[in-house]
Amino acid sequence: MAKIKKGDLVVVIAGRDKGKQGRVLEVQKDDQRVVVEGVQRVKKHTKVGQSSRGARTGGIETVEAPIHVSNVMLVDPETKKGTRVGYRTETVERDGRTRTVRVRVAKRSGKDI
Numbered sequence: 001m002a003k004i005k006k007g008d009l010v011v012v013i014a015g016r017d018k019g020k021q022g023r024v025l026e027v028q029k030d031d032q033r034v035v036v037e038g039v040q041r042v043k044k045h046t047k048v049g050q051s052s053r054g055a056r057t058g059g060i061e062t063v064e065a066p067i068h069v070s071n072v073m074l075v076d077p078e079t080k081k082g083t084r085v086g087y088r089t090e091t092v093e094r095d096g097r098t099r100t101v102r103v104r105v106a107k108r109s110g111k112d113i
Contacts, residue, residue: 003074003085003104004034008113010072011082012039017067021075025064033066040065074113076106083108 004010008024017039026035042065048058073082084107092101104113 004069004072009075010034010036011075012036012067012071013073013082014071015040015067024072026066028066031066032069034069034072035064035066036072037064040067074106076108076111077113078106078109078111081108085113 004024004027006024006027009021010024011021012018020036020039022037022039024034025037028034041062043060044063045060046058048056051057074085075081076083086105086107087102088105090101090103091098093099105111106113
């Protein structure tokens with residue numbers, strides 16, 4: 001599940017929005033779902049109320065609904081197409097200590113994500 005994170009550019013590979021690209025706005029780890037900008041837009045009916053300034057709120061608004069993580073694929077930074085995600089371990093020396101860090105890598109081009 002950690003292969004896709006908030007802010008990543010993804011492409012939808014299944015469903016009615018297949019082929020669309022967008023940024024990940026939210027990751028819901030418990031449900032294995034992601035909210036993608038401009039994808040899976042649904043109409044939401046909100047109750048009419050008043051804000052603190054007296055302006056009326058409510059009505060029908062269009063919002064992004066969550067989509068399952070298996071229906072999106074990370075976009076390769078080089079080819080701009082969908083790619084699988086791999087990991088590479090690196091040893092980094094920080095503050096006099098060496099640590100191993102996992103770096104996400106695009107399987108299609110081998111570039112860092």
